[in-house]
Amino acid sequence: xxxxxxxxxxxxxxxxxxxxxxxxxxxxxxxxxxxxxxxxxxxxxxxxxxxxxxxxxxxxxxxxxxxxxxxxxxxxxxxxxxxxxxxxxxxxxxxxxxxxxxxxxxxxxxxxxxxxxxxxxxxxxxxxxxxxxxxxxxxxxxxxxxxxxxxxxxxxxxxxxxxxxxxxxxxxxxxxxxxxxxxxxxxxxxxxxxxxxxxxxxxxxxxxxxxxxxxxxxxxxxxxxxxxxxxxxxxxxxxxxxxxxxxxxxxxxxxxxxxxxxxxxxxxxx
Amino acid sequence: xxxxxxxxxxxxxxxxxxxxxxxxxxxxxxxxxxxxxxxxxxxxxxxxxxxxxxxxxxxxxxxxxxxxxxxxxxxxxxxxxxxxxxxxxxxxxxxxxxxxxxxxxxxxxxxxxxxxxxxxxxxxxxxxxxxxxxxxxxxxxxxxxxxxxxxxxxxxxxxxxxxxxxxxxxxxxxxxxxxxxxxxxxxxxxxxxxxxxxxxxxxxxxxxxxxxxxxxxxxxxxxxxxxxxxxxxxxxxxxxxxxxxxxxxxxxxxxxxxxx
Amino acid sequence: xxxxxxxxxxxxxxxxxxxxxxxxxxxxxxxxxxxxxxxxxxxxxxxxxxxxxxxxxxxxxxxxxxxxxxxxxxxxxxxxxxxxxxxxxxxxxxxxxxxxxxxxxxxxxxxxxxxxxxxxxxxxxxxxxxxxxxxxxxxxxxxxxxxxxxxxxxxxxxxxxxxxxxxxxxxxxxxxxxxxxxxxxxxxxxxxxxxxxxxxxxxxxxxxxxxxxxxxxxxxxxxxxxxxxxxxxxxxxxxxxxxxxxxxxxxxxxxxxxxxxxxxxxxxxxxxxxxxxxxxxxxxxxx
Numbered sequence: 001x002x003x004x005x006x007x008x009x010x011x012x013x014x015x016x017x018x019x020x021x022x023x024x025x026x027x028x029x030x031x032x033x034x035x036x037x038x039x040x041x042x043x044x045x046x047x048x049x050x051x052x053x054x055x056x057x058x059x060x061x062x063x064x065x066x067x068x069x070x071x072x073x074x075x076x077x078x079x080x081x082x083x084x085x086x087x088x089x090x091x092x093x094x095x096x097x098x099x100x101x102x103x104x105x106x107x108x109x110x111x112x113x114x115x116x117x118x119x120x121x122x123x124x125x126x127x128x129x130x131x132x133x134x135x136x137x138x139x140x141x142x143x144x145x146x147x148x149x150x151x152x153x154x155x156x157x158x159x160x161x162x163x164x165x166x167x168x169x170x171x172x173x174x175x176x177x178x179x180x181x182x183x184x185x186x187x188x189x190x191x192x193x194x195x196x197x198x199x200x201x202x203x204x205x206x207x208x209x210x211x212x213x214x215x216x217x218x219x220x221x222x223x224x225x226x227x228x229x230x231x232x233x234x235x236x237x238x239x240x241x242x243x244x245x246x247x248x249x250x251x252x253x254x255x256x257x258x259x260x261x262x263x264x265x266x267x268x269x270x
Numbered sequence: 271x272x273x274x275x276x277x278x279x280x281x282x283x284x285x286x287x288x289x290x291x292x293x294x295x296x297x298x299x300x301x302x303x304x305x306x307x308x309x310x311x312x313x314x315x316x317x318x319x320x321x322x323x324x325x326x327x328x329x330x331x332x333x334x335x336x337x338x339x340x341x342x343x344x345x346x347x348x349x350x351x352x353x354x355x356x357x358x359x360x361x362x363x364x365x366x367x368x369x370x371x372x373x374x375x376x377x378x379x380x381x382x383x384x385x386x387x388x389x390x391x392x393x394x395x396x397x398x399x400x401x402x403x404x405x406x407x408x409x410x411x412x413x414x415x416x417x418x419x420x421x422x423x424x425x426x427x428x429x430x431x432x433x434x435x436x437x438x439x440x441x442x443x444x445x446x447x448x449x450x451x452x453x454x455x456x457x458x459x460x461x462x463x464x465x466x467x468x469x470x471x472x473x474x475x476x477x478x479x480x481x482x483x484x485x486x487x488x489x490x491x492x493x494x495x496x497x498x499x500x501x502x503x504x505x506x507x508x509x510x511x512x513x514x515x516x517x518x519x520x521x522x523x524x525x526x527x528x529x530x
Numbered sequence: 531x532x533x534x535x536x537x538x539x540x541x542x543x544x545x546x547x548x549x550x551x552x553x554x555x556x557x558x559x560x561x562x563x564x565x566x567x568x569x570x571x572x573x574x575x576x577x578x579x580x581x582x583x584x585x586x587x588x589x590x591x592x593x594x595x596x597x598x599x600x601x602x603x604x605x606x607x608x609x610x611x612x613x614x615x616x617x618x619x620x621x622x623x624x625x626x627x628x629x630x631x632x633x634x635x636x637x638x639x640x641x642x643x644x645x646x647x648x649x650x651x652x653x654x655x656x657x658x659x660x661x662x663x664x665x666x667x668x669x670x671x672x673x674x675x676x677x678x679x680x681x682x683x684x685x686x687x688x689x690x691x692x693x694x695x696x697x698x699x700x701x702x703x704x705x706x707x708x709x710x711x712x713x714x715x716x717x718x719x720x721x722x723x724x725x726x727x728x729x730x731x732x733x734x735x736x737x738x739x740x741x742x743x744x745x746x747x748x749x750x751x752x753x754x755x756x757x758x759x760x761x762x763x764x765x766x767x768x769x770x771x772x773x774x775x776x777x778x779x780x781x782x783x784x785x786x787x788x789x790x791x792x793x794x795x796x797x798x799x800x801x802x803x804x805x806x807x808x809x810x811x812x813x814x815x816x817x
Contacts, residue, residue: 041684041714055447084451091441092448094473104470108453140477143582154452171712173582173740174781199714202784243784243806250810262784266791269813401639430637436681437633485634488596492627493648493695496619502653504646504663 001081001161001193003035003052004028007061010051021047022217024061029195029210031066031161034188036204037197038239039214045197046087048214049164052195053084065162080109083160087167089151093139098129098150101139105158116157123157126186128179145176152183162193169200181206205242206260213239227255277337279396284512285327286397290406292513293398296520297390303524304383312527313382319523320389329396337392338385345384352377404428405507423497430486441478445471545703545734546570546593546625548612550603553588553757561600562588564757570734572702577745577765578738580754581779586738587630589754590707593736595621608702623652625703626696630711632688633680641683641691642667642676648699666694670724686717690724703734710744742769743783746804753778769802785809 010022021044029035037045050056052063062069065078086092095101102123106116124131127149134142139150148168155163165184169177184207188194198204204211205225213221227245240246241255244265248258259265280286285293304316324334355366356373363369395403408425415421446456449470456467546569553563562585570576580586591597592605595618599605602613608624611617629635638644645666649659667673670690680688689709697704706725710718722744728735737748745751751768753761755778761768768774772793775782782790785803789812792799799812 041716050447053451055450080453086444086448086451088444090478091444091474094445094449094470104449104454105452145582158452170714173779175581175779177781246806247788247809250806251813262787262791265788266795269788270792270795270797399639401643426637429639433637433639433680436679440681482634485629485631486637488591489629489635489692490637490647491596492594492622492629494622494651494699495647496651499651500653501650502656502659503650504643504656504659506656 001066001078002029002031002033002064003162003193003195004064004067005048005052005061006064008048008051008058008063009060010047010056010058012056020217022051025214025217025219026061027212027219027222029193031193032188032191033210034194034196034208036208036211037195037214038199038201038204038211039220041199042216043214044217045214046166047217049084049166049195049197053082053164054079055084080158081160082162082164083155083158084164085152085155085166085168087170089144089147090140092151092154093147096138097136098124098139098142098153099131099135101150102154102157105154109158119157119159120153123153126156127153127183129153144171145173148172148176148180149183152180156187160192162195163187164195164197166197167199168196169198169203177203201239202242202244205244225256277333277395278399279329279333281328281397283326283328283397285323285393287512288397288516289507289509289513290394290398290402291410291507292509292516293394294403294406294410296516297394299520299524300390301387303527304386307527308379309527309530310379311530313379313386315523315527315530317382317386317389319520320386320393323393324389327393327397329392333396334389334392337395338388341384341388345381348384349377349381352380400432401429402505402507404432405503409507420497422501434482438475438479442471442475445474543572543609544569545572545608546606546736548593548602548605550601551589551592551605552600552602553585553592553597554600555588561757563592563600566754566758568752568759568762570703570736572734573730573732575729575735575737575747575749577748577751578736578754579740579742579745579751579768579778579780581740583756584754585757586754587707590627590705590736590738593621593703593705594625594627595619596627623699624701625705626699626701628689628693628696628704628706628709630708632685632692632712635692635695636680636688638680640677640679641672644680644691645672645695645698647695652699662698666698669727670694671720684717685713686720689713689717689721693721693724697728701733703736704728705736705738707738708740709737711740740779741781742775742786743781743804766802769804 005025005027008022008025009020011018011020013019025048027035037048039045047056051058054063065075065082068075068078093101095104099120102120103116106119111119120135121131124134129146129149134146139147142150152168168180172180181203184194184196188207194207196204196208210224211221212219227241242258244260244262245255245258247265249255259268300316300320304313307313307316353369353373355368356370356376359372360368360370398406404425408421411419411421446454450456454467454470456464459467549567551563551566551568552561554561566585566589568589578586578589588597592599592612593607595607595610595612598618599612605612607621610620610624612621636644638647642663646659646663649662654662667676670693672687672690672694675683675687680691683691693709709725710721713721725735725737726747737744739745746765748765750763751761751765752759753768753774761771761774769786772790775790783804785805785808788809789799789802799809800815803809803812
């Protein structure tokens with residue numbers, strides 16, 4: 001599913017003051033593509049993801065899902081096929097068992113129990129929580145990394161075509177982080193469009209074709225990764241370049257063709 | 271997100287700088303006198319005293335309105351009820367309804383009392399930081415310790431609860447959004463449907479709160495907290511001459527009211 | 531201003547000393563700590579690394595006198611016996627512990643009140659509390675935030691506030707249990723800078739982490755695996771052991787990961803490198 005935002009603006013009230021969270025945000029992601037959403041805390045990344053998902057309505061502008069505008073008859077379906085994983089897993093989980101929690105979304109979609117059961121097992125397998133071992137476990141008895149996987153499974157079970165992730169790697173132990181990267185790679189390979197809000201520029205480089213930098217609610221840079229010839233940092237110096245890009249530059253190689261992953265870099269240098 | 275409870279408006283007025291214990295006693299005494307006295311002049315005097323205190327505090331009037339507005343329906347209902355059904359010589363009757371001057375007078379008194387009570391209470395909460403208020407109440411409640419009531423620990427509990435209210439509100443909103451993102455619906459359906467939709471929202475909130483309580487207890491112990499041990503304060507309560515003056519003035523106003 | 535207490539009985543000798551430390555959570559199948567030995571000298575900066583489930587958080591709490599050990603041949607913190615209730619209570623005074631979750635450590639309504647909390651618990655006179663709090667606020671760059679409410683603070687600010695509150699009580703040992711795990715990069719930098727500023731003051735530091743780059747500057751690193759110590763020595767020594775690193779599942783900085791991957795492909799780099807510069811140097815030398 002492709003995603004496009006056209007001049008999206010959003011503000012909200014806090015302490016009786018109107019605060020503009022998003023201003024004139026325009027960008028697009030092709031179907032099956034991937035976008036890294038970058039920016040400091042408070043820049044508006046979470047707000048943008050929630051607006052795209054439809055939890056908040058835009059003040060002006062439009063969010064186009066698969067090229068469809070909000071008035072279109074297919075828009076509601078497209079919204080249901082958009083999944084959003086929040087940063088805190090603890091706030092997403094609530095059921096008595098992992099299976100019940102993951103089944104919540106599919107049930108709300110109106111699927112029959114057979115289809116729900118299948119979706120649940122598939123999702124648990126995909127995130128690395130084999131149903132045989134984890135289905136009956138209580139969500140809050142799981143470790144931090146397992147809870148993060150479970151929260152992701154709950155969204156994946158709904159078979160989203162567009163997946164929005166809000167800082168999925170924060171507070172994760174290194175092992176789970178690596179596993180999660182592999183899960184996202186697999187999802188991308190199966191054609192799911194991914195928008196990933198993250199602070200980790202190296203993971204963004206590994207997983208995403210394009211990037212969008214938000215600064216105080218406005219777009220500071222967008223599009224394909226491009227590294228200036230002078231070795232400048234992204235977005236006018238506000239973000240550091242991915243490690244592998246810096247390394248390629250230092251070795252006198254073409255920065256733009258730097259490998260995306262450490263494994264690929266090792267292959268190239270061995 | 272601002273919690274409406276214990277709303278504090280920072281300032282440096284003479285009212286702000288008064289000891290919370292003195293303010294609490296003054297407001298409580300005035301409140302009692304308000305409902306005991308029936309003379310209109312007395313009520314007017316008490317109202318004037320509360321108004322003067324509010325004006326001295328320097329807090330904009332709109333804050334009082336925010337405190338009072340939720341009670342408007344209660345006050346209005348009471349007023350109408352008194353006017354329509356209170357006993358007294360009726361000048362107009364229709365079935366159970368009878369309008370009398372006495373009824374209107376009673377209604378006016380009640381309304382005035384409620385307004386002044388909220389006004390006086392607002393002066394207290396708007397000019398006193400919650401932590402100072404709880405410290406003050408803990409001090410006033412000290413005699414209860416003889417009855418084995420753990421007043422200092424209760425005061426600390428209240429302080430901690432107040433500290434976490436904004437955090438809990440944000441978490442509550444996030445929980446609801448996360449469930450909405452998976453298709454939950456909190457806005458449609460009858461009362462029972464909506465109530466049932468809230469159960470999955472309360473579960474993570476409770477679990478998180480229990481975990482938080484565990485973590486906090488450990489963090490507090492790591493900083494040498496022990497219940498029952500006497501604690502000193504960074505900002506201890508210090509009664510000054512101004513506080514004695516406040517109490518004296520309040521007593522004077524109340525007594526004057528009994529003579530009017 | 532010194533954060534270190536000099537007026538305690540064991541001013542010389544190890545500040546932390548445990549042997550055969552054992553602990554099991556109720557209802558658990560295995561021991562969380564299964565006969566652990568550890569000694570930390572005064573003023574030492576020790577990194578404690580291990581994967582989830584290795585027992586490192588449990589150890590942190592026990593060293594702080596906050597958890598009762600299952601058993602030990604010997605367990606002492608600053609001369610206090612951790613096997614007795616009285617010893618543990620006394621240990622809480624000398625050993626400070628900073629936890630992972632910044633939110634669940636702040637109890638007061640504003641920053642300065644929270645920093646004062648520990649001293650209020652110890653019944654210090656108000657004037658001394660005020661002086662000490664002012665010093666802590668300045669030290670951790672919190673002075674302008676002193677009246678700010680906790681929910682309006684960023685993660686890094688909250689954690690600095692918690693740290694200031696822990697150290698407001700003069701300590702001999704500071705244990706930090708993965709203090710940056712829940713922070714964004716900016717917050718992480720703030721906390722690491724604050725911790726760095728504690729070095730060389732006579733305060734012993736035990737820094738629990740899963741990230742090797744945070745362990746890199748330590749005097750010595752102790753690795754935990756399933757409740758026992760499997761390595762206790764210089765950081766570089768641990769880093770050179772690729773198999774152990776993989777097994778420990780620790781997070782390496784990109785330079786380290788790449789060096790590890792190159793080693794697996796037959797190209798060993800000296801060092802091992804932890805930064806871009808070190809990596810480039812290593813590649814140029816060998817290559």
